[in-house]
Amino acid sequence: MKKSISNLGKALNKAEQKQINGGQVPSYCFDNAPGYEAECREIALGDFMNGGCPTWNPCFSSGPMGCTDMCMSDPTPR
DSSP, X not given: OHHHHHTSSOXXXXXXXXXXXXXXXXXXXXXXXXXXXXXXXXXXXXXXXXXXOOTTSTTEEEETTEEEETXXXXXXXX
């Protein structure tokens, strides 16, 4: 059931994130707290899709080629 619930919705853009939590990433995302992986991934993907590089999330890495989503099956640098 958790999987079906976590698949609902869409990645939030910056304006939507700010409306919900003041644009701040929840502290449990920095701590990689169990049970919040899907929610934190959605927040990170929203930031990535809006041109950011959410290096606070273990899936993202910033390097000479730009920001890379390491959790994708075929990482695409940005």
